[in-house]
Every structure is written in C-alpha cells, then in structure tokens.
Amino acid sequence: MNEQLIRRHFPRASASTLAANRSLPDAKPQRDKAPTLGRAVKGKAQGVGRIIVRFTAFRVRPLDPDNFAGGTKDLIDGLRHSQLIPGDEPWRIKLETEQEKVRSFKEERTEIELIYP
16 A cells, blocks of 8 residues: 555554555455456456455443444444545445453454455
8 A cells, every 4th residue: 555645544653554554455456367267257347355344342341242333334434435445335345343351441442454355
C-alpha cells in the first residue's frame, strides 16, 4: 500500500504502523491472468475471493454476540472509505467476530485483521 495514502488517512500513524502496512496489497481486486483449464464460460465478471474482516474484542465483560457484531458497522464503513477493502457487500467480505475475556481494563482492546485472498 502507498505510504502517502496511509499518512493521508492516518496522519498520526507511528513509524511501526507505517512499516507494518507498507506491504499491504491494493484493495482493488486484480484479474487473474493465468490461462484457463478449459473453454471459457461467459459470465459478468471473474470472481475474486472474499476478504476476511476479523474483529477480536478483548473485554473484561464480553458483550452479547449480536451487540458486538452490530457495533462493527462504523468500523467496516471506515475500512471501506479508507479503501482498505473494496466494499462491504456480502460477496466482497466475510465478517468474523470473536471475543476473549481479559482480567483488567488495561488489557481491553479490539483487534482488526484483514486477510486478503
């Protein structure tokens, strides 16, 4: 991913964050240029695997599963607007949510993983 794009969306990003995200691929799907195994089948467009968007919450008091999953909407919209994912339609992403109990409020956090196909 372009460092200038990261800095534009996250102006206060640390050097370690920039270094960790430099190798991210572009969010726009690329067509596979490999030859087909047989005759081409006519269709609208070539399918691209869905991006897995995984939210892991570490909480002292875990939320109800439906409350936690519903609370991710704004975060997913932010990922879409920052062009880290091409869209939030069900055929573009697979949403996974998990929660783990922690002992103190200092340990509370939410981790977001993007796994590209």
